[in-house]
Amino acid sequence: MTLYARRKQIYPQLVSGRFRTIKWAVLAATLGVYYLLPFLRWDRGPDAPDQAVLADFAGGRFYIFGLEIWPQEVFYITGLLILAAVGLFLVTALFGRVWCGYLCPQTIWTDLFIVVERLFEGDRNARIRRDKAPWSFDKVWRKIAKHAVWLLVSFLTGGAFILYWHDARDLTQTYFSGHAPMTAYVFAALLTATTYALAGTMREQLCTYMCPWPRIQAALVDRNTVAVTYRSDRGEPRGAHKKGESWVGRGDCIDCKQCVVVCPMGIDIRNGPQLECIQCSLCIDACNAVMKKVGRPKGLIAYDTDDNVVRRSMKQRPAPFQPFRSRTVLYAVVFALTGGLMAFGLATRSDLDLSVSKDRALPYLELASGDVRNVYTIKVANKQRAVRDLALKVEGIVGAQIEIVGESDAAAPGHITPAPDGVDRYRLLVTVPAASLGATSAPISILLFDGGRPAASATTQFQGPEH
Amino acid sequence: MTDPSPEIDSHSGVETTGQEWDGIKELNNPLPRWWLFIFWASILVAVAYWILMPAWPALPGFQGNTTGILGQSDRVRVAADMSVLKAGRTALSARLTATDAASVLSDHELSQQVMALGDSAFGDNCATCHGAGGGGASGYPRLADDIWLWGGALQDIERTIRYGIRAEHADTRTSEMPAFGRDAFLTATQIDDLVQFVISASGRKADAGAVVRARPVFEQNCASCHGFDAHGDRSKGAPNLTDGEWLYGGDPGAIRRTIVGPRNGVMPAWGGRLDPATVRALAIYVHSLGGGE
Numbered sequence: 001m002t003l004y005a006r007r008k009q010i011y012p013q014l015v016s017g018r019f020r021t022i023k024w025a026v027l028a029a030t031l032g033v034y035y036l037l038p039f040l041r042w043d044r045g046p047d048a049p050d051q052a053v054l055a056d057f058a059g060g061r062f063y064i065f066g067l068e069i070w071p072q073e074v075f076y077i078t079g080l081l082i083l084a085a086v087g088l089f090l091v092t093a094l095f096g097r098v099w100c101g102y103l104c105p106q107t108i109w110t111d112l113f114i115v116v117e118r119l120f121e122g123d124r125n126a127r128i129r130r131d132k133a134p135w136s137f138d139k140v141w142r143k144i145a146k147h148a149v150w151l152l153v154s155f156l157t158g159g160a161f162i163l164y165w166h167d168a169r170d171l172t173q174t175y176f177s178g179h180a181p182m183t184a185y186v187f188a189a190l191l192t193a194t195t196y197a198l199a200g201t202m203r204e205q206l207c208t209y210m211c212p213w214p215r216i217q218a219a220l221v222d223r224n225t226v227a228v229t230y231r232s233d234r235g236e237p238r239g240a241h242k243k244g245e246s247w248v249g250r251g252d253c254i255d256c257k258q259c260v261v262v263c264p265m266g267i268d269i270r271n272g273p274q275l276e277c278i279q280c281s282l283c284i285d286a287c288n289a290v291m292k293k294v295g296r297p298k299g300l301i302a303y304d305t306d307d308n309v310v311r312r313s314m315k316q317r318p319a320p321f322q323p324f325r326s327r328t329v330l331y332a333v334v335f336a337l338t339g340g341l342m343a344f345g346l347a348t349r350s351d352l353d354l355s356v357s358k359d360r361a362l363p364y365l366e367l368a369s370g371d372v373r374n375v376y377t378i379k380v381a382n383k384q385r386a387v388r389d390l391a392l393k394v395e396g397i398v399g400a401q402i403e404i405v406g407e408s409d410a411a412a413p414g415h416i417t418p419a420p421d422g423v424d425r426y427r428l429l430v431t432v433p434a435a436s437l438g439a440t441s442a443p444i445s446i447l448l449f450d451g452g453r454p455a456a457s458a459t460t461q462f463q464g465p466e467h
Numbered sequence: 468m469t470d471p472s473p474e475i476d477s478h479s480g481v482e483t484t485g486q487e488w489d490g491i492k493e494l495n496n497p498l499p500r501w502w503l504f505i506f507w508a509s510i511l512v513a514v515a516y517w518i519l520m521p522a523w524p525a526l527p528g529f530q531g532n533t534t535g536i537l538g539q540s541d542r543v544r545v546a547a548d549m550s551v552l553k554a555g556r557t558a559l560s561a562r563l564t565a566t567d568a569a570s571v572l573s574d575h576e577l578s579q580q581v582m583a584l585g586d587s588a589f590g591d592n593c594a595t596c597h598g599a600g601g602g603g604a605s606g607y608p609r610l611a612d613d614i615w616l617w618g619g620a621l622q623d624i625e626r627t628i629r630y631g632i633r634a635e636h637a638d639t640r641t642s643e644m645p646a647f648g649r650d651a652f653l654t655a656t657q658i659d660d661l662v663q664f665v666i667s668a669s670g671r672k673a674d675a676g677a678v679v680r681a682r683p684v685f686e687q688n689c690a691s692c693h694g695f696d697a698h699g700d701r702s703k704g705a706p707n708l709t710d711g712e713w714l715y716g717g718d719p720g721a722i723r724r725t726i727v728g729p730r731n732g733v734m735p736a737w738g739g740r741l742d743p744a745t746v747r748a749l750a751i752y753v754h755s756l757g758g759g760e
Contacts, residue, residue: 202501361600362611365757368710375611375757405755406578417575425582427755 009131010204010266012114013124015258017285026102027111035156038163042066045385047421055165067346070383072353079342086338090331092220094323095303096227100213100278106206107278109157109199110264113150120146124261150200151192158191204265208276218275222306224322228279229304230259230270233312238270241294252296259283259301269301352388353381354456356428356446364463372437372464376428378446380456382418388450390416392428396444397462398436403429416448430462437464560744568621568747585752588745592737593753601756606715606732613758614712616704620760623701625750629743631736632704639736642703647688648727657684662722668697668708669717 042052042065049056054063062069062077069076091098100107120142121127130139162184163171174180175188198206207214221227235253253270260268262283265276269283287301308318356378365373382388392414394400406426407416418424430444441463448456473482473495481494498506516522520535534540559580563571572578590599596607603609608616617627617640630638647653653661663677664685686695692705699707706714714732715725737746753759 359600359611359757361598361602362609362757365612367613367758373613373757405572406582407572407575419575419579424579425586427582429755429757 007205008266010264011124011127011261012264012282013258013261013286014118015262015282015286015289017282017288019281019285023102023111023280023282027108030103030108031112035160038160038168044068047385049167051167053164054167057165068383070381072381073349076342076345079338079345082338083335083342086331086335089220090328090335092217093222093225093325093328093331096221096225097214097217097277097279100207100217101228101280104278106198106211107264107280109153109195110203112153113199113203114264116149116153117146120149147200150196154192154195154200155188157195158188158193161191162188204276207265207278214275220327222325222327223310224305224307224325226303226305226321227273228269228277228281228284228301229306229309230272230301231299231304231309231312232270232272233309235270235300243294247296252291252300254290254294256290258286258290262286273306350456351383352390352448352450352456353379353383354446354448354458355379355381356458356460358460358463364465366434366465367431370434371431372434373429373431374462376430376446376460378426378428378458379423380416380418380426380448381423382420385420387417387420390418390455391449391452392416393447393449394428394430394444395447397432397442399433400436400444400462401431403431405429432462432464434464437462440464440466556744560742563744563747568625568750571747571751581748581751582755584745584748585755588741588749589752592741593749601753606730608714609712610753611756611758612712613760614707614710615701615758615760616699616706616714618701618760619754619758621750621754624753624759625747627734628746628749628753629736629738631738632734633731634733634736636736636738640704642692642705643731644692644705644725644729646728653684653688653726657681658723658726661685661689661726662719665697665708665722666719669711670709 037053038051040052041050042063043050044063048068049059049063051063052065054061056063060071062074088099117127121130130142133139159175162175165187166181166184171180171184175184234251236251238251238253238255241247241250241254259270260266260283262285263269264280264282265278267274267276269277281303284301284303288298291298291300304318305321311318356376359375359377362375365375367373380390392402392404394402402414404414404416404426405428406424416424416426428446441461443459444462445457445459447454474485474492475482476492476494479494481496483492484495486493517533518535519537520539521532522535523529524532526533559577562574562577563581566574566577571581589601593601593610596604597610598604598607601610603611608614613619615623617623617632626638627640630636630640632640633643645652648655648658660677660681661684663673664681667673667678685697689697692703693699693708694705697708699705706712711717713721715721715730737749741749
């Protein structure tokens with residue numbers, strides 16, 4: 001076994017068929033969303049950005065259409081990551097490496113880069129021939145043009161990425177006049193470089209050597225997982241086939257190697273399941289076309305389970321697909337629970353947060369009058385885009401007097417008016433007659449009312465002298 | 468090592484390093500090209516960094532480190548950042564100093580800014596002695612309660628912060644308690660009696676005979692500042708001796724030490740160190756700690 005394999009250049013051949021069509025559609029849809037989403041507008045009023053999807057780091061907000069995520073709600077992003085991970089587990093347990101084959105950015109951009117490559121250098125055979133040929137003007141300009149367009153696509157990729165972090169219309173103007181923030185240039189350059197390197201030159205090496213996902217997926221699939229499979233029971237013994245020859249006593253595989261030449265990973269699917277295989281199913285398209293030509297049924301390479309491969313080799317009937325297995329049910333339940341919790345959280349999400357912290361420097365203060373005072377710092381996060389008039393009340397101890405520092409509107413004592421879309425801080429002085437303090441420490445509630453209706457509340461302790 | 472023809476591993480066809488450890492030979496596989504590329508690129512980046520940025524200390528011809536042709540300097544950058552910060556605060560500072568301390572709080576925007584500014588300025592400048600949140604410590608008055616040596620109204624607090632106490636400023640608050648013991652104004656017996664008197668004044672059990680003996684001594688020596696009823700005098704910063712709150716401790720030994728040789732603690736005049744807006748914000752913040760008047 002060698003530790004280091006010199007890379008063999010792969011020249012995937014263009015194939016057409018059902019799965020190639022699906023993959024073109026997925027490519028168009030995902031790239032379309034990626035490049036155009038930053039330009040989608042969403043009206044949030046005059047004081048807020050009108051970009052539908054925007055991670056506004058400077059302003060500390062994450063906008064997704066009608067949703068505004070505050071920094072303290074970043075757990076929603078964590079939930080989204082959990083959903084993505086468990087969703088990936090579920091899909092992989094059911095259908096194998098669908099993510100790798102159809103949706104992974106590495107696959108999408110590699111596909112896009114091969115389209116460019118094909119445009120300038122032709123399909124597989126032309127590319128091989130030209131690469132072997134000595135340098136000529138024809139070869140040089142085609143290579144230069146290819147790399148130039150690759151760089152352009154890479155720049156658009158990196159450029160679109162930064163639009164998610166800053167107003168897209170503003171940034172597309174300031175970027176080229178040199179007035180955009182330094183981070184915009186750095187990240188655009190970084191993403192341009194990685195896109196060019198990963199999709200242009202590294203390609204399948206990323207999946208084989210760098211990506212951890214192929215290793216993890218080996219633990220996620222089982223013998224009932226549907227995956228791109230060569231049906232060796234039907235294909236073997238393989239061999240060349242002349243028109244009119246009998247198919248008796250031999251397999252359907254005519255060893256035409258079409259499955260190999262279309263493979264973007266440069267492997268032979270007939271060797272069985274392999275770490276390198278991203279299950280893009282282009283070999284299915286290639287083989288189906290050949291089978292049609294030689295007059296044999298389709299599906300020599302098809303989506304199938306390991307279990308069925310074994311059954312067929314033992315001359316048993318293939319089993320129907322089993323979507324309900326312990327692991328898929330477990331993944332689905334975790335997915336539904338996480339999704340449900342997030343949906344519940346979002347549905348009951350309050351636009352007013354109240355947090356109270358008791359001053360600890362002095363647990364309590366005995367005033368000259370004998371009353372006992374506790375001081376709290378309260379923070380009110382007003383997530384509405386309007387000033388709110390809130391009444392603050394303290395419950396739990398009879399005769400508690402309050403004084404709010406940071407808002408002493410004589411006209412409306414006990415009222416606070418937190419500014420729109422921000423966090424305001426107040427100091428709350430609660431004074432209690434010594435007589436009504438039964439124990440050393442008593443729980444109190446701090447309540448906010450908006451137009452008479454309870455809007456937010458928090459509980460804390462009121463401390464007094466030891467008896 | 469001196470073997471001119473490298474040994475080729477028969478299994479893999481790759482040449483070996485020619486070394487052998489416990490029967491194990493290492494294949495001399497080439498490094499991946501991309502790895503090698505990154506390796507050389509990192510070296511180039513390092514060299515470029517030396518030229519562009521401050522990098523080498525104490526090279527001949529330089530005072531200190533090399534400065535790099537980009538002229539990047541963290542000191543300059545911090546100074547620029549600070550001046551930007553200052554410029555951004557000018558409007559707030561101007562409004563804050565123009566507004567009467569008592570009416571700052573009825574301006575919502577101003578009061579919010581003051582809360583934040585006061586909190587951070589207190590942490591930076593005051594908490595070292597007065598404790599986080601103004602909890603106080605022995606010799607450093609507690610600011611979170613309603614006992615004030617020099618007054619607890621907004622303007623009193625602001626004046627104390629600006630000019631300090633026994634500080635080097637013409638308008639500073641001054642008053643000194645004499646060293647009754649050290650300078651031999653009183654005898655040891657008189658001081659012992661006074662200790663009992665002060666203990667009894669704060670409502671604790673004391674030697675009744677000593678209290679009676681001490682009364683004329685107190686009225687003659689102490690009452691001019693602490694008052695005949697021992698309630699103190701804020702205009703002189705003389706503490707109230709009856710409230711059970713002690714700056715340097717209330718046990719007989721501590722009281723005795725104070726009478727023998729008082730500390731007369733000093734608070735710096737912050738007016739020279741902090742701008743007027745910060746002093747005002749601090750006054751409002753300290754006032755809000757719990758016992759402002």
